[in-house]
Amino acid sequence: MFAWLNKNFLSLRAFYINTTWLIPWIMTGFSLCFIYGMFTGLFIAPADYQQGDGFRIIYVHVPSAFAAMFIYLMMAICAMITLIWRVKITAICMSCSGPIGAWFTLLALITGSIWGKPMWGTWWIWDARLTSVLILLFIYLGFIALQSAIENSRTRDLATSIMTIVGIINLPIIHYSVIWWNTLHQGPTISKLSAPSIASSMLYPLLAMISAFILFYFLIVVIRMRNQILMREIKS
Amino acid sequence: MQLNYINVFFQLTTYEIKIILRSTVAWITPHIFYVIIVCLFPIAIGHDQELLVSMAPGVIWVAALLATIISMGHLFQNDYHEGYLDLLLVSTYPLSLLALTKITSHWICHGLPLILISPLLGLMLNLSVEELYALIFTLLLGTPVLSLIGAIGAALTVAVKGNGLLLPMLIMPFYIPVLIFGTGIMIMTHQNMPVIAYYAMMGALVLLSLGFAPILTGQALKIGASR
Numbered sequence A: 001m002f003a004w005l006n007k008n009f010l011s012l013r014a015f016y017i018n019t020t021w022l023i024p025w026i027m028t029g030f031s032l033c034f035i036y037g038m039f040t041g042l043f044i045a046p047a048d049y050q051q052g053d054g055f056r057i058i059y060v061h062v063p064s065a066f067a068a069m070f071i072y073l074m075m076a077i078c079a080m081i082t083l084i085w086r087v088k089i090t091a092i093c094m095s096c097s098g099p100i101g102a103w104f105t106l107l108a109l110i111t112g113s114i115w116g117k118p119m120w121g122t123w124w125i126w127d128a129r130l131t132s133v134l135i136l137l138f139i140y141l142g143f144i145a146l147q148s149a150i151e152n153s154r155t156r157d158l159a160t161s162i163m164t165i166v167g168i169i170n171l172p173i174i175h176y177s178v179i180w181w182n183t184l185h186q187g188p189t190i191s192k193l194s195a196p197s198i199a200s201s202m203l204y205p206l207l208a209m210i211s212a213f214i215l216f217y218f219l220i221v222v223i224r225m226r227n228q229i230l231m232r233e234i235k236s
Numbered sequence B: 001m002q003l004n005y006i007n008v009f010f011q012l013t014t015y016e017i018k019i020i021l022r023s024t025v026a027w028i029t030p031h032i033f034y035v036i037i038v039c040l041f042p043i044a045i046g047h048d049q050e051l052l053v054s055m056a057p058g059v060i061w062v063a064a065l066l067a068t069i070i071s072m073g074h075l076f077q078n079d080y081h082e083g084y085l086d087l088l089l090v091s092t093y094p095l096s097l098l099a100l101t102k103i104t105s106h107w108i109c110h111g112l113p114l115i116l117i118s119p120l121l122g123l124m125l126n127l128s129v130e131e132l133y134a135l136i137f138t139l140l141l142g143t144p145v146l147s148l149i150g151a152i153g154a155a156l157t158v159a160v161k162g163n164g165l166l167l168p169m170l171i172m173p174f175y176i177p178v179l180i181f182g183t184g185i186m187i188m189t190h191q192n193m194p195v196i197a198y199y200a201m202m203g204a205l206v207l208l209s210l211g212f213a214p215i216l217t218g219q220a221l222k223i224g225a226s227r
Helices: A002-010 A012-044 A053-085 A088-120 A128-149 A153-167 A170-180 A200-235 B005-022 B024-045 B049-072 B077-082 B084-090 B095-124 B129-156 B166-190 B196-224
Strands: none
Touching (some): A002 A012, A012 A088, A012 A200, A053 A088, A053 A128, A053 A170, A053 A200, A088 A153, A088 A200, A128 A153, A128 A170, A128 B166, A153 B129, A153 B166, A153 B196, B005 B024, B005 B095, B024 B049, B049 B129, B049 B166, B077 B084, B084 B196, B129 B166
16 A cells, blocks of 8 residues: 555655646646636625725735645644655655745735735734734744754754644644634634625635635645755755 | 663753753853843833833743743753763653653753742832732743743754754744743733633643653654764
8 A cells, every 4th residue: 555655656756757747737727716816806806895995905815824824734744744654755845835835924924914004004913813923934934944954854854844743833823813812803704614704706706816825835836846856866 | 670760750850950050151151141131121221110110021031031042052962962862862761751851950950040030130120029929920830831842942953053043043933822921921910900811821831831842852852863
């Protein structure tokens, strides 16, 4: 079972071959979602009754925040697999995801700040949701620093795995921060699957944009992983 | 001959404490650093009594955090370079137990003195008696967490050359919850509000890190110290 998995999916060689045809598909999916989401979000979706057209930044802010947390979750899963089964490909995936996650976190903070200025009247406030996302950014930066400090690649993979697993504690804090503490940041809008508190004409572009961001992450991470594989093969 | 774990724990801990206390300068430097940092704030900000009292919890807590990180850098470093760590790694005792002895000795040598100095610094910042008690209790609950979490980072970076700035960057984000609840208790005490829920959260943090940190530190040592 494991040998079969290893031969067809997990080995660096198999991954490289498999992703050669996968990349155009991811690219197509990303383009479709992105164009649909951008167009309907900016032109078709009705203006908010309170915030007017200003609310449209949600189509960048929420997807980037979602991607920031999603990428960390991916990294934590990869870290688990790396620690338990010592699989190489997940370690590469984790190390390539770190910088992308950091950029998405930064994007979420910046767009949130731009959104906050007209709506809350301030660029930044030490609210629980904002602070916990800022901590996520620091954790990403620590991850990148640790990664670049250790030279031996095996030690590096395992050490960053442990760090990533310790950092997973921050994800539930971010998610529930708007529920546990009474904050300025609004409560969850779309994660309540039974009854989302957003009109469907606004919801569908948002879902499209979220999928576009996630597909974009997959696209970038696969390209980076392929480069990483080539780099490692050169050295060995 | 296998000694039982409790004996091993006490023997190793006293041994570690002796080693730390013997290099007096290295032991005392973080504490002096702590005092200096706290004293810098009144000098820089001016002697506005009200402002000082409202800032005191944050100042003392941040200084304690920095002092802990400074002392944390040496936690495994000497043992690693002298090869003592390799002996610990091949011993038959569980790594988490050995990690716990290092953490305990670190807390006794570096955490306890911080707590003993802090009332003095609190007085210098004009804290009232209730706030001084709150300061002592929060530090008593908080510093073990700082030592426990910091040990994971120290173990991961043990083999990294020149890890002076890497370690703070790595573990600072994980110190933030302790900081929030520690200063939260002080602020609530200042406003005469009930603090029991905050103390409960601090206790939960202690138990959580006491449960996980020794195991993770042991694993991190195994990875970080592999040559």
